[in-house]
Amino acid sequence: MSIPALNTNDVMDTIAALDVDRLSEGDFQVRLVRNEIKKVRKHAPAIAYMLDGILSARLNDYxxxxxxxxxxxxxAPSDKTILWNYSASMTTLAHYEEASRIVQRLVELGHAGPQHLESLIWLSLTSLDTEALSYNVELVQKSGFEPSQMIESPELAHSLLTILNFTSDFPNVAPDLKRIYMHVQNVLESKSSIVMGVYAEEDDFYHQRVLHIGYLVEAEQSDKIIALNDLLLEKISADEAIEHWDIVIPSFVLTKPDGETQGLVVYASNA
Incomplete structure (x- = not known):
C-alpha cells in the first residue's frame, strides 16, 4: 500500500480502511501509517498523538x-475534536465508563450539541453507572435540552427511564449494577466485541420486579453470543459481592451487522 503525503482527514480515512483483523503493530501497512503520523507531529503534535491513539484503538491495543x-x-485539553475522538477510541475498545467521563468533560466545557448529549446518555446507560446517569441527565438539561428532545432512539429513551425508575425504587441495586458492568466490559474486551445498543426492560416474575438489561452485540452467528453469555454468567456467578443477582439480569443479544445503532460514538475530523 502506497501512502502519499496525507492531511489529517486522509490519515483517518486510511486508518479506517485498514483490515485490522489481519494486522498488528509491526506490519508494513501499520508502520507506513505511523510514519505519516510522524509527519503530522512536526506541525500539530496534539493531532498526531490523537491519530496514534485512534490507530492503536483500531489495533485493539488499549x-x-x-x-x-x-x-x-x-x-490540547479543551479541543473538542481531540476529546471526542478519545471517547470514540474508548468506545471502540469497549471501555464505556471511560468514554462517558470524556464526553462529560466535553459537555462541561460547553462543547455540547445533540450528538454529544445523546452519546453521553448512551455511554452512561451502557456502563450502568446510575450516579453518572443522573448527573448527565442534569447536564443535558443545563445545556438547554430535555433528554426526550435529543434521544432519537425510542428504545434508548425507554431504557433510560426504566433504569432510573428501577434504581430509584431499589437504590441498593446501584453497586451491583457497577459490578455487573465491570464483568460485561471484561467479557467484551476479552472477546474483542463492542456494544451496538443497550436496552432495559422491567418484568414481573412471581410478584418480584426484575430488571432485564440487554447488550446488542454484532455477530453473524449466534455461537458468538452464546459464548459471551456463558462467560458473563460464569463471572457473575463467581462474584459474591453481587447481592441482587436475582432481580438484575444482564445478557448479550444478537444484532446483525449493519443493524441499527443507538448513541454510538464515532470518529470525527471536526466534532
Missing part, C-alpha cells in the same frame, strides 16, 4: 491507545 490520547489531551 494501553497504547490510552497513552497516546492522554498525551494529545495534555497538549
Amino acid at each position: 494501553p497504547t491507545a490510552k497513552s497516546h490520547h492522554e498525551r494529545s489531551v495534555a497538549l
Whole structure:
C-alpha cells in the first residue's frame, strides 16, 4: 500500500480502511501509517498523538491507545475534536465508563450539541453507572435540552427511564449494577466485541420486579453470543459481592451487522 503525503482527514480515512483483523503493530501497512503520523507531529503534535491513539484503538491495543490520547489531551485539553475522538477510541475498545467521563468533560466545557448529549446518555446507560446517569441527565438539561428532545432512539429513551425508575425504587441495586458492568466490559474486551445498543426492560416474575438489561452485540452467528453469555454468567456467578443477582439480569443479544445503532460514538475530523 502506497501512502502519499496525507492531511489529517486522509490519515483517518486510511486508518479506517485498514483490515485490522489481519494486522498488528509491526506490519508494513501499520508502520507506513505511523510514519505519516510522524509527519503530522512536526506541525500539530496534539493531532498526531490523537491519530496514534485512534490507530492503536483500531489495533485493539488499549494501553497504547490510552497513552497516546492522554498525551494529545495534555497538549490540547479543551479541543473538542481531540476529546471526542478519545471517547470514540474508548468506545471502540469497549471501555464505556471511560468514554462517558470524556464526553462529560466535553459537555462541561460547553462543547455540547445533540450528538454529544445523546452519546453521553448512551455511554452512561451502557456502563450502568446510575450516579453518572443522573448527573448527565442534569447536564443535558443545563445545556438547554430535555433528554426526550435529543434521544432519537425510542428504545434508548425507554431504557433510560426504566433504569432510573428501577434504581430509584431499589437504590441498593446501584453497586451491583457497577459490578455487573465491570464483568460485561471484561467479557467484551476479552472477546474483542463492542456494544451496538443497550436496552432495559422491567418484568414481573412471581410478584418480584426484575430488571432485564440487554447488550446488542454484532455477530453473524449466534455461537458468538452464546459464548459471551456463558462467560458473563460464569463471572457473575463467581462474584459474591453481587447481592441482587436475582432481580438484575444482564445478557448479550444478537444484532446483525449493519443493524441499527443507538448513541454510538464515532470518529470525527471536526466534532
